[in-house]
Amino acid sequence: MAHKISSLNGDFGIMIEGVSREDLLSPEFKQQAHELWTEKGGLIGLRGTDLTQLTSMELMNWSAYFGDVDHDNFVAREDKKVDGLPILRIGNTRDEMGKSNSNFSKVPSLRNDSDMRYNPETRRPVWHTDSTFRREPPIGSVFHCRKAPPSGGETLFADTRSSLKKLDQKKRKKLEGLEAICSLAHHDKKISLYSPGYPTLNKKERAANPPNRVPIVLNHPISGEAAIYGLNSSTCAIVPKGKKVSDSELNFWDLEGQEDDSVKTLRDLLPFMTGPDFTVKWNWQEGDIVVWDNRCTMHAATGFDDKNYIREMWRLTLLQSHLKEA
Numbered sequence: 001m002a003h004k005i006s007s008l009n010g011d012f013g014i015m016i017e018g019v020s021r022e023d024l025l026s027p028e029f030k031q032q033a034h035e036l037w038t039e040k041g042g043l044i045g046l047r048g049t050d051l052t053q054l055t056s057m058e059l060m061n062w063s064a065y066f067g068d069v070d071h072d073n074f075v076a077r078e079d080k081k082v083d084g085l086p087i088l089r090i091g092n093t094r095d096e097m098g099k100s101n102s103n104f105s106k107v108p109s110l111r112n113d114s115d116m117r118y119n120p121e122t123r124r125p126v127w128h129t130d131s132t133f134r135r136e137p138p139i140g141s142v143f144h145c146r147k148a149p150p151s152g153g154e155t156l157f158a159d160t161r162s163s164l165k166k167l168d169q170k171k172r173k174k175l176e177g178l179e180a181i182c183s184l185a186h187h188d189k190k191i192s193l194y195s196p197g198y199p200t201l202n203k204k205e206r207a208a209n210p211p212n213r214v215p216i217v218l219n220h221p222i223s224g225e226a227a228i229y230g231l232n233s234s235t236c237a238i239v240p241k242g243k244k245v246s247d248s249e250l251n252f253w254d255l256e257g258q259e260d261d262s263v264k265t266l267r268d269l270l271p272f273m274t275g276p277d278f279t280v281k282w283n284w285q286e287g288d289i290v291v292w293d294n295r296c297t298m299h300a301a302t303g304f305d306d307k308n309y310i311r312e313m314w315r316l317t318l319l320q321s322h323l324k325e326a
């Protein structure tokens with residue numbers, strides 16, 4: 001079947017339309033999609049009426065071409081798995097007993113496109129790179145739409161490769177010498193401050209999940225291109241590479257949920273990084289599959305009228321495939 005291929009925002013992002021389930025099995029199609037994904041800054045969307053019939057196993061197989069599907073990220077979320085597979089259901093769906101069977105987080109809807117840009121006062125939208133606190137942070141994710149509201153619920157993506165390129169040399173040089181300290185304990189404590197009841201790590205869990213350090217300028221292992229990296233709610237400090245931090249500093253970040261002032265190094269760049277030159281708003285249609293690369297993009301969720309409409313998304317997390325990238 002002939003496909004229509006279009007760019008989403010200049011060099012960033014690509015959409016292939018007219019995609020069928022059979023295409024997803026074709027080695028040539030998979031290779032082409034992977035190449036476009038890498039070339040176009042780690043964002044590809046597939047669309048096609050046939051994709052509304054996609055099965056969970058077909059999605060698993062497609063995703064495995066981009067990375068190793070993460071099986072271990074479902075602590076306390078077993079009931080939100082699709083067909084018992086490592087696919088997380090996200091949205092506001094309920095099972096036949098009326099019990100929620102999806103992961104739901106309430107976030108504001110966009111009023112207009114200028115709301116896409118990060119607002120330092122509201123700290124919205126929550127632009128981030130996933131799970132940098134993990135020792136091997138996920139390389140990306142696959143998102144598939146089963147049910148979309150008529151409006152809202154868009155996913156926003158930012159090209160952190162191009163924003164790095166547009167920074168002046170002095171700023172870039174400075175970022176190249178820095179790394180982010182990312183901690184799960186800090187993340188959970190921070191969330192608990194505005195979502196009372198959100199579980200925080202106990203002493204043993206905290207010891208089992210020490211902070212991870214990631215570079216602020218990350219070189220992509222496949223494309224070789226550098227991109228800005230390392231910001232999410234687990235980012236507690238930004239320090240010169242290799243700099244030691246004291247236990248009392250770490251305790252403050254982890255136990256009080258307070259972010260070190262140094263995180264502003266990145267937060268202050270966010271309004272620039274999330275401006276119209278670097279961003280894409282993906283309006284979901286049923287059947288759509290989007291694959292994003294955490295190593296050169298950031299993303300953010302937007303809200304929808306969840307009282308009147310159902311949204312159901314399936315999400316897989318991708319880990320580095322040691323075979324493919326060795």
Ligand SMILES: [Fe+2]
Binds near residue numbers: 129130
């Ligand atoms: Fe995310």
